[in-house]
Amino acid sequence: MSYYYHEQIIQLTAQIDAEGLHDTFVQLVKGLFPDAEIRLYNNRLPASHGHYELLHLSPTLSQDELKSQVSQDTQLLDALIKEHASIEFDLSQDQIVYPLMARNLYFGALIIDGHAIEDLDKQTVLAAYIAIYSNQLNLLRTSNHDALTGLFNRQTFDGTLNKLLSTTEHRRNQDGSEEPHRHCFAMLDIDHFKRLNDNFGHLIGDEVLLTLAQLMQKCFRDEDMLFRYGGEEFVIIIKRVDLAMAGSVLERFRQLVENHYFPQVGRVTISIGYTQLVDNVLPTTIIGRADKALYHSKELGRNKASCYETLIEQNKLDEAPGASNDIELF
Ligand SMILES: Nc1nc2c(ncn2[C@@H]2O[C@H](COP(=O)(O)OP(=O)(O)OP(=O)(O)O)[C@@H](O)[C@H]2O)c(=O)[nH]1
Known part of the structure; x- marks a missing residue:
């Protein structure tokens, strides 16, 4: 991994609020796959269904297209939770879904659409971004939430x-x-x-x-x-x-x-x-x-x-x- 990528990783770990972290993460993924549609979901209640919050999407979709896209994604993510899939990584497809996990809890998903990820170097960098983003989000959540109720503190x-x-x-x-x-x-x-x-x-x-x-x-x-x-x-x-x-x-x-x-x-x-x-x-x-x-x-x-x-x-x-x-x- 080049020095350039180390800098990106430092950017991720420097984020002190969740919004900044999501944005930086998406920008870094976009930097790797500029032509792809990227959608980032947050799962509000870990391991339960139907609580997906869309944190980021490429701004090209109309309201109707967006609704149908979110509904398709929700079905896909529900199916993934049921199967307890750890990672969906299919090089032959041009849609790749990464469930985001921390401490065995499923807290969201990254969907990269329209881009087959064939470049091994990029795969390695993406895996590092995802792992650091997940860890950092987990840390932020621990410090932002009340330990007893799980609500914000x-x-x-x-x-x-x-x-x-x-x-x-x-x-x-x-x-x-x-x-x-x-x-x-x-x-x-x-x-x-x-x-x-x-x-x-x-x-x-x-x-x-x-x-x-x-x-x-x-x-x-x-x-x-x-x-x-x-x-x-x-x-x-x-x-x-x-x-x-x-x-x-x-x-x-x-x-x-x-x-x-x-x-x-x-x-x-x-x-x-x-x-x-x-x-x-x-x-x-x-x-x-x-x-x-x-x-x-x-x-x-x-x-x-x-x-x-x-x-x-x-x-x-x-x-x-x-x-x-x-x-x-x-
Ligand atoms: N079990 C538990 N009790 C808590 C916690 N934090 C505060 N308390 C208790 O909550 C109680 C609050 O009591 P008060 O402020 O007198 O109010 P109240 O009895 O709800 O009366 P009203 O508000 O007037 O209806 C106190 O006895 C605190 O000890 C907690 O984390 N766990």
Whole structure:
């Protein structure tokens, strides 16, 4: 392997967030096979079906072509998981699928389309890129995720919220005009968790935290972001929804938890506070707003979801600190 490839490998290991790592990896693979279509998938729940997130595709496909491509790929990847295939490498085909594995868990796939990989040197380099990318992603995931629940951890939350509030994504309307995407932010807290711990012990308490996290993963869309904020508190960034839609999604989740049977414990409920993510507002303000709405849900008797903006409109809350003046003074 030449010195040039060592430099590329250093680039991969220098990435400190998952997005940068995916992008660098795809660029390196493209550098090896410039004419090929490359698709990179992330499997949200390891070894389960149907949770593929397309991280990268060549930008030549129309929306319809893309849908049918993703559906074809999903079937292929499901079949691969079932067969526990470790690597699909067929030189006679012009489509090659590499399942991406770390610690025996299948976490995604790289598909290279339209290019028979005959060059042995390139095969070796590609195998090295894949191994380093997989290891690096595994490392990043370990440091970005909460060990008990597998959700993103508090540290990742801080970085994500700062980034979301400082960049504005736009959506294109039918008339060609653009407007910023709106996201919503929710805080949720398990009701009477101290009592639950006291009655059943910490291990069962931990089981409840894990089960709740799994319910969250099932209920929310792949693009929504789920974090363990600390203890028995969780936060959710619900992407591209207005407050009304966020309210109905959160209410559905509240009911799902209320009706779920938690082994040994039985019924568990949660209280929720939510608000809109607004550009140019400090993260602490957003958190303060959701927290106030959450506190209101608790005061109303728990097992409720409350919207900060609605409470303000109805004069049921004072504005959260910093709500009217978002310039931080030191
Ligand atoms: N089992 C377990 N318990 C935790 C963990 N982190 C925090 N806790 C417990 O969560 C409990 C939180 O209790 P409180 O903040 O008093 O709130 P609560 O009992 O849920 O009451 P409300 O929020 O008012 O409904 C404390 O007893 C903590 O010890 C954890 O990782 N595992």
